Amino acid sequence: MKTLIIGAGISGLFVAYELAQRGLRDIVVVDASYPGSGATLRNLGCFRSSFTSPEHVVLMKESIREWLRLGDRLDLEIEQKGYLWVARKPETLDNFRKLVEFHHQFNVPTRILDVDEVKALEPRLNTKIVAGAMFDPTAGKMSIIKNFTKFYLEVKKLGVRIVPYTRVTKLVARGSRVTAAETSSGTVEADAFVVAAAGDSRDIIATVGVDVPIVDVPRHPYVTEPYAKAIEPALIIDWDTPGSPHVTQTKHGSLILARDLEDTPRASLYSQRVDAIPHILKPLRELLPFLSEVNILRYWMGYYDMTPDHHPIYGPVQPYENLYIAAGFSGHGMMMGPVTGKLVASWILDGKPYIPIAGNLTLERFKTGRLVKELAVIG
Amino acid sequence: MRKSGGVVVVCRCEDVTADDIREAIELGIDDFELLRRYLKIGFGPCQGRSCVAIAARIFARATGRKIDEVLSNYRVRPPIVPVSAKYFTRGART
Numbered sequence: 001m002k003t004l005i006i007g008a009g010i011s012g013l014f015v016a017y018e019l020a021q022r023g024l025r026d027i028v029v030v031d032a033s034y035p036g037s038g039a040t041l042r043n044l045g046c047f048r049s050s051f052t053s054p055e056h057v058v059l060m061k062e063s064i065r066e067w068l069r070l071g072d073r074l075d076l077e078i079e080q081k082g083y084l085w086v087a088r089k090p091e092t093l094d095n096f097r098k099l100v101e102f103h104h105q106f107n108v109p110t111r112i113l114d115v116d117e118v119k120a121l122e123p124r125l126n127t128k129i130v131a132g133a134m135f136d137p138t139a140g141k142m143s144i145i146k147n148f149t150k151f152y153l154e155v156k157k158l159g160v161r162i163v164p165y166t167r168v169t170k171l172v173a174r175g176s177r178v179t180a181a182e183t184s185s186g187t188v189e190a191d192a193f194v195v196a197a198a199g200d201s202r203d204i205i206a207t208v209g210v211d212v213p214i215v216d217v218p219r220h221p222y223v224t225e226p227y228a229k230a231i232e233p234a235l236i237i238d239w240d241t242p243g244s245p246h247v248t249q250t251k252h253g254s255l256i257l258a259r260d261l262e263d264t265p266r267a268s269l270y271s272q273r274v275d276a277i278p279h280i281l282k283p284l285r286e287l288l289p290f291l292s293e294v295n296i297l298r299y300w301m302g303y304y305d306m307t308p309d310h311h312p313i314y315g316p317v318q319p320y321e322n323l324y325i326a327a328g329f330s331g332h333g334m335m336m337g338p339v340t341g342k343l344v345a346s347w348i349l350d351g352k353p354y355i356p357i358a359g360n361l362t363l364e365r366f367k368t369g370r371l372v373k374e375l376a377v378i379g
Numbered sequence: 380m381r382k383s384g385g386v387v388v389v390c391r392c393e394d395v396t397a398d399d400i401r402e403a404i405e406l407g408i409d410d411f412e413l414l415r416r417y418l419k420i421g422f423g424p425c426q427g428r429s430c431v432a433i434a435a436r437i438f439a440r441a442t443g444r445k446i447d448e449v450l451s452n453y454r455v456r457p458p459i460v461p462v463s464a465k466y467f468t469r470g471a472r473t
Contacts, residue, residue: 298457
């Protein structure tokens, strides 16, 4: 059996890895550019299971477990230093209490911190404007570049063929089967096809007449020069400011700052906005005054491949019996990588997801109207 | 590449040597953009002005590729030189 995976980002490579682990030999991964060039190498590398839908919490807990297991084996850089959601308004803490109650149903140990506890955890925070916080000690951050590169080498070692700079222009279907993909370097035939190309998945799958509701929403992170350790938690989120500005510090020392800004969907990744930096920086330096003094080194853009309910699309693409999708991660593809690989592999080889709740995340939900509901999309 | 008998530093911001580059290629890192990120070549304060061309040449020679091809995905990111945050926040709306 030959499998063609479209997209050599974290999702496509984890699907290839799991299929190879389960004994498949003829696996080819193509990418329009270099491996990881899409959302994978543009994201912030933070992870958590403290979501607000059962689907996200269950899958993310499993994914974090798998990341840590893989981290031990491949010597990856992963740290569980926690997410700190800072509340400026006292009434926000009431919402946090409801979230904590929800998380505890799934054994995710989030907790509410009062101002003194916030100060103790992160002495650099200007607690004069802080009412309290929610903290998830099991959340964390990883080195995207180190981990992705080491994982890429591991996937290659398993005999997976990764072909960069090969853009899929069209899928070819005959009856209920997809038979080939036309690419910029010729036609590739296969027995099973997996589309893991973030927002480009929509255009690729549209060529066989199926609508995939993913919108590329531009994001604008920027990074400072490296500094000695400046913040304790993996991620600090200014929850009461629109677009929830957030900051993380890499192990190397650079601070990465970002905020969700209103933007034109599918805006070019090179249509950089000069107003992004002040919009992100101003609220964050109120919370962390030392940010007024940092040197800004680099600014880049990336997409959240957003679905209508901010959950990924997994599994079979009907009416085709050998076409699968893993896309629409809405900002969470890196953290979901391991569970994505195992889920899609189980769909292909066993005909069903190995974690039943993932069955709620197929493309069919947009036809039947059974969307997943989530209270908060953050980091 | 001529042997210098000593350490050849290619990227001074991130302290990457010519041997680091060759070792990364031997590990199996077969794309220049991936290699650049893995070793942080051009990701320090100089933003690649002094190192990327040298690193690209070493990579091109080691992999038998043309230098234009090696550099075809290299992008310069603003603000090009490090700028203090204080210059960005005057008059900004929250």
